[in-house]
């Protein structure tokens with residue numbers, strides 16, 4: 001088997017005396033979705049913040065393409081192709097879709113002796129990128145992000161990450177606040193990202209969502225890796241049981257038409 | 259599940275023109291401010307005497323607008339970035355006294371006095387900015403601290419050095435022409451500084467990439483930092499600009515009136531905030547426009563000066579400004595909600 005895109009070995013993270021993560025060993029391959037499951041406070045967010053450069057691991061190693069890395073800032077992680085999308089897409093509700101899409105990487109054009117923001121081009125590219133992910137409803141780059149639905153915002157953020165060359169997509173509970181329809185939208189986009197060869201780390205509390213897209217599953221319990229298995233190795237009931245206090249989602253059916 | 263996917267592509271192409279104008283208009287933060295300005299202008303043109311619409315009337319409110327506007331612009335940018343600066347209330351007299359003490363009392367060349375005044379603004383701005391980003395204390399509190407500190411410093415230093423709270427300065431003619439004189443007998447030259455500053459701020463906020471960063475910072479500072487925006491440097495730069503603008507206004511007033519006082523300037527604190535909010539800037543940041551701030555400044559100036567052209571007692575001006583502020587905030591909120599929910603009808607279907 002080829003080198004995993006991302007590999008964690010024995011990663012530990014403590015805040016002062018509190019060990020939030022201990023001995024996490026995980027890997028994710030290209031074109032694969034890893035579902036990170038676990039109860040509230042299990043350390044999922046902390047783990048992905050460690051991956052995305054927000055925190056530094058207290059000990060253990062972290063490699064990309066077999067090469068050890070250490071990030072001083074989220075920006076460095078991004079430069080290495082690790083994109084993180086937080087629950088609300090990390091987006092800015094009162095900004096236009098185009099501006100939001102290019103935040104920090106604004107396209108410019110010359111205007112006399114000055115370089116100015118190229119709104120038209122930004123809008124065009126942003127709208128096209130979002131539409132390529134199947135959200136054809138978005139056709140006006142001047143629309144404010146806050147006016148989009150939760151699923152559309154997530155999609156915008158994912159499309160954005162992919163456009164800027166992300167290789168690893170980290171999604172922290174992208175479906176948590178969404179209705180069934182919206183959530184299936186996001187799940188479809190996760191599959192699209194996977195199809196494009198990205199490695200996806202997907203955090204969720206919903207076993208159904210996890211089972212719909214996951215290739216690999218990792219269950220965190222109180223900061224430790226309680227289980228790590230592949231698709232089809234465990235049943236929904238077993239997974240639900242693994243997640244301490246797993247909710248009764250068993251009957252929730254989502255329509256996922258690929 | 260997604261009905262829009264069934265709309266033929268051709269249909270999509272036809273839709274934009276029909277809705278484009280309305281959509282763009284509603285999303286402009288300055289719409290409310292413009293309506294407010296048109297309203298108060300109409301009001302005073304109707305109730306005021308003929309002078310209000312003549313150059314003499316225009317001069318009276320443009321002079322107020324210019325002095326207030328130069329401070330309101332950076333205060334507005336800061337507010338969009340999610341910060342407040344109320345230390346400008348002390349920076350105006352500080353800028354005024356600095357040039358008067360350095361060039362008036364000690365007789366140093368005027369350019370040295372002007373430089374000292376702007377430098378003081380820059381340094382206080384740096385302090386505001388650095389304290390804000392380092393301590394995490396809300397900038398309202400940080401600048402409240404520097405407001406009092408600078409006020410005390412100016413008073414103490416002035417009395418210690420000159421033995422007075424009022425210092426005269428007679429600037430050379432060319433300096434007066436540039437910074438403190440009347441054009442056509444009644445228009446302060448600062449009006450031109452203000453207009454130039456409006457253009458500059460417009461460029462920065464709406465045309466350069468820095469503008470995008472300012473909006474992003476006000477919208478969500480954490481996310482802005484995570485996408486690599488240098489939020490700290492930008493915050494410090496904005497505070498430095500607002501402090502320098504305030505000392506610039508003080509310095510121009512000293513040159514115009516040939517003397518400086520340690521008091522005065524406090525009214526600018528509330529006036530600039532009112533102006534900026536009436537201009538459609540969201541108090542909590544992330545939304546606003548330079549054109550809106552411009553209209554807000556004019557609205558404020560028209561109300562505060564227009565009253566003198568009417569039969570009404572001037573005391574009513576504050577009432578009008580208060581009501582106007584509330585109306586403006588309500589209007590702006592309504593427009594913002596409309597802008598957020600505004601989308602072509604077809605977008606509503608799923």
Ligand SMILES: Nc1ncnc2c1ncn2[C@@H]1O[C@H](COP(=O)(O)OP(=O)(O)OP(=O)(O)O)[C@@H](O)[C@H]1O
Nearest residue numbers: 015018020038039040041042043044045046047205
């Ligand atoms: N910066 C921090 N300092 C100290 N403790 C922290 C910090 N961040 C997280 N923790 C603690 O670490 C534990 C794990 O938190 P984390 O946010 O990673 O959980 P989670 O699995 O994402 O939970 P949820 O499902 O509720 O999002 C919690 O007990 C939390 O209180």
Ligand SMILES: [Mg+2]
Nearest residue numbers: 044045046172
């Ligand atoms: Mg979490």
